[in-house]
Amino acid sequence: MDDKIYVSYNDIHSAVKRLALLVTASEFKPDVIVAIGSGGFIPARILKTFINRPIYAVGISYYGIDNKPTELPQKIQWIDEVQQKLTGKNILLIDEVDDTRMTLSYCLEELLSHHPQEIAVLVIHNKKKRKQAAFPPEIHRYFAAFEVEDRWIRYPWDAECIEDHDLMAEKTRKAMKEDTQ
Amino acid sequence: MDDKIYVSYNDIHSAVKRLALLVTASEFKPDVIVAIGSGGFIPARILKTFINRPIYAVGISYYGIDNKPTELPQKIQWIDEVQQKLTGKNILLIDEVDDTRMTLSYCLEELLSHHPQEIAVLVIHNKKKRKQAAFPPEIHRYFAAFEVEDRWIRYPWDAECIEDHDLMAEKTRKAMKEDTQ
Numbered sequence: 001m002d003d004k005i006y007v008s009y010n011d012i013h014s015a016v017k018r019l020a021l022l023v024t025a026s027e028f029k030p031d032v033i034v035a036i037g038s039g040g041f042i043p044a045r046i047l048k049t050f051i052n053r054p055i056y057a058v059g060i061s062y063y064g065i066d067n068k069p070t071e072l073p074q075k076i077q078w079i080d081e082v083q084q085k086l087t088g089k090n091i092l093l094i095d096e097v098d099d100t101r102m103t104l105s106y107c108l109e110e111l112l113s114h115h116p117q118e119i120a121v122l123v124i125h126n127k128k129k130r131k132q133a134a135f136p137p138e139i140h141r142y143f144a145a146f147e148v149e150d151r152w153i154r155y156p157w158d159a160e161c162i163e164d165h166d167l168m169a170e171k172t173r174k175a176m177k178e179d180t181q
Numbered sequence: 182m183d184d185k186i187y188v189s190y191n192d193i194h195s196a197v198k199r200l201a202l203l204v205t206a207s208e209f210k211p212d213v214i215v216a217i218g219s220g221g222f223i224p225a226r227i228l229k230t231f232i233n234r235p236i237y238a239v240g241i242s243y244y245g246i247d248n249k250p251t252e253l254p255q256k257i258q259w260i261d262e263v264q265q266k267l268t269g270k271n272i273l274l275i276d277e278v279d280d281t282r283m284t285l286s287y288c289l290e291e292l293l294s295h296h297p298q299e300i301a302v303l304v305i306h307n308k309k310k311r312k313q314a315a316f317p318p319e320i321h322r323y324f325a326a327f328e329v330e331d332r333w334i335r336y337p338w339d340a341e342c343i344e345d346h347d348l349m350a351e352k353t354r355k356a357m358k359e360d361t362q
Contacts, residue, residue: 009190013343038229038236041222046338048219055219056258057238077237157227162194 004152006168007124012156015124015145016043020050023092028120028141030092036060036107037077039096042157043124047094060103072106086111091119097153098126098144105133112138125153185333187349188305193337196305196326197224201231204273209301209322211273217241217288218258220277223338224305228275241284253287267292272300278334279307279325286314293319306334 023030030053035044037059044055059077062070091111098104104121111119120141129150135142159165204211211234216225218240225236240258243251272292279285285302292300301322310331316323340346 009194009337010343010347013190013337013340017343035222035238037238038226041216041226041236041238042338045219045222049339049341054242055222055240057216057218057222057240059236059238061235156190156194157223158230159194160230162191162198166191 004154005148006154006165006172007156008166008169009156011169012043012124013046016046017050019122019143019145020047022143023051026141029090031089032056032091034058034091034093036095036103040094043096044094058107086114086116089116091116092122093119094122096124096155098123101131101133105135108136108139112136185335186329187335187346187353188337189347189350190337192350193224193305194227197227198231200303200324200326201228203324204232210271212270213237213272215239215272215274217276217284221275224277225275239288241288267295267297270297272297273303274300275303277305277336279304282312282314286316289317289320293317
């Protein structure tokens, strides 16, 4: 039995739409979207359809040259030349998953140093597990589409064959439905 | 009759996979992927699955403050602090569509000023139409998954309802099959 959580593109699209409605219904009015790459790129682009704000991309990796894992995040790309524009702004920071919380916390600290008005965090999946980092105290708003067990999540953009992936995502949906019945 | 071309996420995923095979089979060995945002974000992230290279994002918009259209592209985000790292590198520049060719040409000129080894262009759709800008003479490689008529292309990430969109994409696929029979 494959214990991974498979998610289809349409699952992601619908989840982002639901999150956009939650954000819109909240009192938080984002001025800009900041996408953490590369996992946040696709959710961020979909969110732009429902919350039409400019997207700034930041690239973070836990792999250095030669694909060797690194302990701390490495900046692939940052937005230094734009960051001063973030002062006083409401930022919606997006990633696909809140796993150990390390990447999100790192990005939040970096962004906070430029004195935005507020930063809210939006993810598709939050893994219910002990986090290795805490959010800075300035963070009060957190939007997650799914609260999931600490299992491996297979996103559609990582699929070698998208048709096979969709069959597995169908199984995941059925299993989750049974769990909640 | 709806004359637009509807494309599903799985259509995009499979098209990017085919393009990745073409790139891999060519003599062009990309060092980095540059995604033109926001349309290039999703194809670029999928491409990363098949060609594992870092993604740099650039944001380009033809809409200024207050969503008013502008004649020339506006930089939402650029990669000044990274651009020097592009010197001598093979760059694969990605966007979702080659329409008027204005955005691609603008980005190519900007990137060429930093003396990369070579830049190749990759798009999902090329519209067969008179282009308003030409590629710089340094550009020799061009990968497009589909050559299409000058019709409105509806991408999945812009869908209000992804299920309705998929039904339309199914119709587009059927119509295109009939065209080629």
